[in-house]
Amino acid sequence: MEQQIHGGNIYDKNIYNKEITLDYSVNINPLGMPQEVCNAITQDIGGYQTYPDIKYTALRNAIASKESINADNIYKVNINARNILCGNGASELIMAVVRAVHPEKCAIAAPSFSGYERAVKAYGAGIVYYELDSNNGFSYEYVSGRLEQLDVQLCFICNPNNPTGNIIPENILINILDICRRRNIIVVADECFLRFNRNYEKISCKRFLKDYNNLVIINAYTKFYAMAGIRLGYLMSYNDELIDNISLQLPEWNISTVAQRAGIAAFKDKDYEGHTYRLIEKEREFLTDKLSAMECIVYPSVADYITFRLPSDKAGCQLQDELLKNGILIRSCQSYRNMPPDCYRIAVKKHTDNEILIDFISGILTKCII
DSSP: OOOOSSSOOOOOTTTOOSOOSEEOSSOOOTTOSOHHHHHHHHSOGGGGGSOOOTTOHHHHHHHHHHHTOOOTTSOOOOOOGGGEEEESSHHHHHHHHHHHHOOSEEEEEESOOHHHHHHHHHHTOEEEEEEOBGGGTTBSTTHHHHHTTOOOSEEEEESSOTTTOOOOOHHHHHHHHHHHHHTTOEEEEEOTTGGGSTTHHHHSGGGGTTTOTTEEEEEESTTTTTOTTTOOEEEEOSOHHHHHHHHHTSOTTOSOHHHHHHHHHHTTOHHHHHHHHHHHHHHHHHHHHHHHHTTOEEOOOOSSEEEEEOOGGGTTOOHHHHHHTTTEEOEEOTTSTTOOTTEEEEEOOOHHHHHHHHHHHHHHHHHOOO
16 A cells, blocks of 8 residues: 555545545544634635735734733743734645745654655755654653754754654753754744643743744644644744744735634634543543553553554554455554554544444454464
8 A cells, every 4th residue: 555644635546445434544623623613614705705814914813812821820921913924734834934944954853744854855955853762652852962963954843743642841842942042943843733732821832932032833723623624824933034034935815714714713612622622631541541452552642643553463464454444544654754664643533433443443453363
């Protein structure tokens, strides 16, 4: 089978000759889009005949207000519209940042999101990989020491990491930021999955923005608000010059009226956020317990996905292929750099779906004889 570079590619019949009934390869909020978003994008459809606001002012103001929340008086974040740019998903912004910084070399974790590598290669810069150790859960523990030695101008960190779902501890984050500031390295912190953690306001890198002019945070509506098809991401930085340079790399009118309306509406449903936290935490624990009972190695995750490794005596089992025969698609991690070949990533979905997945995985591993 052709390796998957991204999850959610259910359209390519050359790869999947079976109809996909359960897609566990893409990590979208199982609750679906908030009702506020559905209402916003279906009202006043006639308004779509005019150009969208080229500066998406109302959207940037909404994001600034949302991200300026005081986290239990632990710290104060003051984000304003000047600190924000939006893109056609996080991917467009990643590309724009690389072009704006125009680095000779970039540091990228391995394993991590393939979009960083694609953006750097598209620009023509070199890549230096800093490998994460599977023996300690792919943590960032030794990354800061490695960065001291690297001749790079741009560093990507993913928090929580994709595909492993592990969080970067605060002391390590600060150490990375300190080293990169001292060495004039721009840090891009990808937090696209961090909002699935109920402590987002306390652990987001946005609390470091005022102290680190070299920090850019990228976030997106794609995962938490289930808006993958609408395409909307945003970045935040206190570096005005860098913001201006990134803006020059983006096309005009890159944020449609649909996306602007959806982005503003998404923040209005507070019950949606609470329901999401409860569902993800409960079902992530369910999946972890069931996979562990099958003697799989489950890597610690705080995201809406789990990465696990097959039991040693089942390592050769073609789990993805076997599940596809039943219309279930999971993500093989073979396309990730520095990942064991018998690792798989699955989304966290609603309980009924998770029970179906676990039953099939259990049956497949029971029958698998290597």
